[in-house]
Amino acid sequence: MKQFSLTDDLGILHKFDAIPQRIISLVPSQTELLVDLGLESKIVGITKFCVHPENLRKHKTIVGGTKKVDYDKIKALNPDIIICNKEENTLEIVENLRKITTVWVTNVITIEDNQKMISDFGNLFGCVAEAGNWNQKITLALNDFKQFIENKPIQKVAYFIWKNPYMVAGSNTFINELLQLNRFENVYANQSRYPEVDIENSNEDVDFVFLSSEPYPFKEKDVLEMTHFCPETKIFLVDGEMFSWHGSRLLKALNYFKELHQRL
Incomplete structure (x- = not known):
């Protein structure tokens, strides 16, 4: 060759x-x-x-x-x-x-x-x-998903990746790209990469809080804990691989996103 x-x-x-x-x-x-x-x-x-x-x-x-x-x-x-x-x-x-x-x-x-x-x-x-x-x-699959999502309302989301300290996904991340694909408005998109956030003093208006399974493995107990800080917000555990893994995983992620929207 x-x-x-x-x-x-x-x-x-x-x-x-x-x-x-x-x-x-x-x-x-x-x-x-x-x-x-x-x-x-x-x-x-x-x-x-x-x-x-x-x-x-x-x-x-x-x-x-x-x-x-x-x-x-x-x-x-x-x-x-x-x-x-x-x-x-x-x-x-x-x-x-x-x-x-x-x-x-x-x-x-x-x-x-x-x-x-x-x-x-x-x-x-x-x-x-x-x-x-x-x-x-x-x-x-992307074309199919875009048809599925096109009439969904835009909803505000905070996507947490870490605890102690709490960290979220901001702009310039693949996670943010996939949130946008799902018509989720990332409330931390005004900050770059993975900023630390003070949830005790946060005044963000959020429809959903997503707690990722990776890199920090959030569990049900973390959902309960988060509820104390934002009692009016719906909090969900989400599969971090689907939101952050590159490559062929995107194909599976698009099906996962459809199921997620049915849960919300």
Whole structure:
């Protein structure tokens, strides 16, 4: 095969002599995407948070988490490429990994970014047809969901991702993009990324509070606790994977969102 070049989401041009055959993924959602693209046999290393598909951690080497990795384990796996994400992994990790091999960094904030990432993986790993099929399925499901949602009223939402301190999803996040898709007005969209909030003194007018299952695993007891701060607001536990995972997970998320709207 001839050499080829591709540019990642940080604008870094990578040159390849051949299609990468040994992949380490440090991004759980993108690990799932790699498997869905038919690349499971090429994955040699994953994080402890790469829980989909369920059996993957039994067969692949776990090299750490998303914020802390075992560099010796990674070196020993002799990877051709390491997949990272600007939000999930630290700049320090990415810079250290570059000393080992090629590091491809994604940055997914919009649905268009997500489609581009799938296409990039298709070109990067020689599975263009599979990537095209996934993008086509997601596009069809998106069109269907937009018809489902078009006459729904816009409702104000606060989406919590963390406790002690309480943190929410703001603008410039994939979560915010999917809230907008659902015609949810994010009351914290005037703040960037994941700001801390003081819910005891909050005067936000909110229709719904969403407590995510990740990264903080909110439970029913947290719903009760939150009720003390906003007794007039409906509070729901939501599946954080559906709102924050990139890649092929978006297809499942669109069905989940339909079910969520029926619960509200």
